[in-house]
Amino acid sequence: MLELEDVVTTYGAVRALDGVSLTVPDGTITAVLGANGAGKTTLLRSVNGLVRPRSGRIRYAGKDLTRTKVDNVVRAGIAHVPEGRGVITELTVEENLRLGALWRRNRRETQASLTEVYGMFPPLAERRNRSADTLSGGERQMLAVSRALMSRPKLLLLDEPSLGLAPRVTAQIMATLRRLRERQSLTVVLVEQNARSALSVADQAIVLNLGRVVASGAASELAADEKLRHAYLGF
Amino acid sequence: MPAILERSTLLRHTLFALVGIGVLLLLIHNLGDYRNSQLAPIAYTVCAAAGLTMLVGQSGQISLGHGAFMAVGAYTFALLQAKWTSSHPNVQLVGLLAAGVVVAAVFGAVVGVAAARLRGPYLAGATLALALGLPSLASYEKLSDHLGGSTGLNVTSPNPPTGVNAYRWQSIICCVSAVLVLWFLSNLSRSRVGRSFRAVRDDEVAAALCGLSVARVQVLAFVVSAGCAGLAGGLLAIINLTAGPGAFPLSLSLSLLAAIVFGGLGSMAGAAYGSVLVVMLNLSWAQTLTDKLSIHSAKVANNMPLMIYGVVLAVAMLAAPYGVQGALHRLRMLATGTRKS
Amino acid sequence: MFRFLNLTLNGVSLGMIYAAVALALVMIWRATRIVNFAQGGMLMFTTFIAWDLAQRHHINYWVALAVAVGAGLVIGAVAERLLVRPVENGPPLNAVIVTLGLLIFLQALAGMIWGNAQAHSYSPAYSIVGYSAGDRTLLFSPNDVYIVTAVLIVVVVLYLLFQRTSLGLQMRAAAFSPEVARLLGVRVGRLLTLGWAIAAALGALAGILAAGTQTGYVQTVGPFDALLVYGFTAAVIGGLDSPIGAVIGGLLLGIVLSYADSYVSNNIQTMYAFLILIAVLMVRPNGLFSRSAARRV
Secondary structure, three states: OEEEEEEEEEEOOEEEEEEEEEEEOOOOEEEEEOOOOOOHHHHHHHHOOOOOOOEEEEEEOOEEOOOOOHHHHHHOOEEEEOOOOOOOOOOEHHHHHHHHHHHHOOHHHHHHHHHHHHHHOHHHHHOOOOEHHHOOHHHHHHHHHHHHHHOOOOEEEEEOOOOOOOHHHHHHHHHHHHHHHHHHOOEEEEEEOOHHHHHHHOOEEEEEEOOEEEEEEEHHHHHHOHHHHHHHHOO | OOHHHHHOHHHHHHHHHHHHHHHHHHHHHHOOHHHHHHHHHHHHHHHHHHHHHHHHHHOOOOOOOHHHHHHHHHHHHHHHHHHOOOOOHHHHHHHHHHHHHHHHHHHHHHHHHHHOOOOHHHHHHHHHHHHHHHHHHHHOHHHHHHHOOOOOEEOOOOOOOOOOOHHHHHHHHHHHHHHHHHHHHHHHHHOHHHHHHHHHHHOHHHHHHOOOOHHHHHHHHHHHHHHHHHHHHHHHHHHHOEEOHHHOOHHHHHHHHHHHHHHOOOOHHHHHHHHHHHHHHHHHHHHHHHHHHOOOOHHHHHHHHHHHHHHHHHHHHHHOOOHHHHHHHHHHHHHHOOOOO | OHHHHHHHHHHHHHHHHHHHHHHHHHHHHHHHOOOOOOHHHHHHHHHHHHHHHHHHOOOOHHHHHHHHHHHHHHHHHHHHHHHHHHHOOOOHHHHHHHHHHHHHHHHHHHHHHHOOOOOEOOOOOOOOOOOEEOOEEOOOOHHHHHHHHHHHHHHHHHHHHHHHOHHHHHHHHHHHOHHHHHHOOOOHHHHHHHHHHHHHHHHHHHHHHHHOOOOOOEOOOOHHHHHHHHHHHHHHHHOOOOHHHHHHHHHHHHHHHHHHHHHOOOOOHHHHHHHHHHHHHHHOOOOOOOOOOOOOO
16 A cells, blocks of 8 residues: 655745645555646655655655665555656667666576566567667557556556657557556556546546645545546536 | 946946956066966966856757867967968957967867757767867877877967066966957847847757747857857967877866856856866866875876875865855855855 | 887777866766856865875875775765755856866865975885896786776676666666656665766776876876866766766877877877867867757856
């Protein structure tokens, strides 16, 4: 279980997160919605230690992560797919993937994860020895998600996976998430501007506005709330 | 400040320059020969550093080889002085210095054309090789007869007007030149040209989309900057009474760069502070500090000033990453109570 | 023709030394996007250590070499931790000034310990008497064979390290995209320190190889500064980002300098370096082998 308690994160004088609390039960998909600048990305960056919250507390599986650095957060079983995909284009597809599992220092598991991921996304297997900058946008997103899965995380943080992708590819990625949740009880925090597609896979959701939680609840409830949809979600 | 000064930058800069020359003349008059012999190198370093800060700080290019342009200025001065005698020593002096500026600027244009194609470390590498390569031409067999080989060419110091001693006169020449350079560059920086420099520095694509010819702007920055270095080289020749390859080592080019980063990149005042710091550190302060330590070993004592210089360079960058100007700015912010977000 | 062959061989040997320095600069550039102007000072210092051991205390060549390489590892790591780390995210020119400060500091320190006045000589590992071809002597000696082999071995080892090991994969990831690498659990900070350490150790080897090529090479200032400039020139010719480019650039520079020295004049070596550099950069502004676009210094 991931728990955020009254987290405040600031960039200079700007309060990007202004007292956010959130509980993500294991084996669920939680969507974090909101407009540009609402603090969605900052929420993920605070959880994985890329920025340090000014106050508040972040706990995962009973461990306090508030002051943990990025490279150790990953070792706690939390993988992050950054916005804009963060594929390292100078490396090949397979190198990108192997990088995701390196900290585990276990060759056999790495190999098993590779086979698994290639099974999930066959286009990656075909291009395994190609440089990652030859991939299309959709393939890069698949690569980024796969790379995060290589470490066999228990919690996956996804930042705007649908950004700039064709609806078909988005749907494919969402379906994969759903499947992973069901089969491996993967926990997912999904940051999205595309509220409609996020709510279609999520169990619960929160809506952020200017760093505060303005709504939270079951995904289906939020999707049904007409006022909320007009005010914050834009569909 | 009167309204007219607020409105006219040119007038304001001119007033500052006149006041500056007045203060410096007063200072030179009251300083002894020894102090004046330190003031002159500071002043010609200001000329070169101000030009370099225009190039690096404002147009966003880099040069690790400004010593080469100084060498061009110095050799031009020395070569022409041997050929051209004039009954008016002052006219001759101005003419020779101006020739140094022009020839260095032409060199700058040539290097600039090449530089406009290069970015970042590639430009740094090319100018670094230039700094080392150009002075070595003096030893080239086919040129060494004209350029005086590794000992260089002799330069005669301009005759001072009656009643002024030689040290003071050298100081006056250098200081007036430095103020003129600062005056010229300050105005240039506030003009269309300066704005185009900064536009190119900040975003070449955006500048090109606004109709600026990026390459032309970059070449112009090199021309201006090399011209200033050429003037500095001519002045250096007057002070050293010689133009030789030994006067333009790689460390000269690098300490010019240190001076402008020290002072605060892109600012004329910063170039002046930085030059004072670097020259004084090299000439005097580090030596004084060494003497105070009363070290017995000659090896240690001889190298102590250099070591102090190196340590100060590194520590200053760690302590004040935006130089003197940056530190002053921060102090001002603290004093007025505004906080940078 | 025979002269041409001789000059080429001589150039290859020199070029391999430039290549080693270039490779060290490339490693640091890739890891931290900094041109390490202190490289010349670092390798001067380690060469002095080895010289002190080998020439003054008559310790075995290989032991002295090993000590110098070890010292290089330490100097590189300390420099990265103490000086480079704090300026890494500051304005790019500051890193340049910091490495200059380190260069000057090392030159002064070496002067304090060993004095600046004399130029010392370093006995090479193997004979410098050229092999004979018929009744003529080649400008290529057992020591040149050693130089070429030593640098080639280092190149191959580094290649295997970077391309075939997971440590190398992590180092490449940390160099290309530090934030993403961190997200994937890569200990970026440690790898940068390691990168600087390896580069300085490589420089230490290059310094000792160079010291054996000429009498009076070992001085606090002078030849090692030139070695830095040639190394940098070679690295820039190759494209700064590319280890293979560094080797090719080094060889190219070594061979052309060798021809020019003999056919034109041997007083203006540094000017040739400049001309070659400009010639290459005019055709390919980012060097011969660079893939990614240049960033600012």
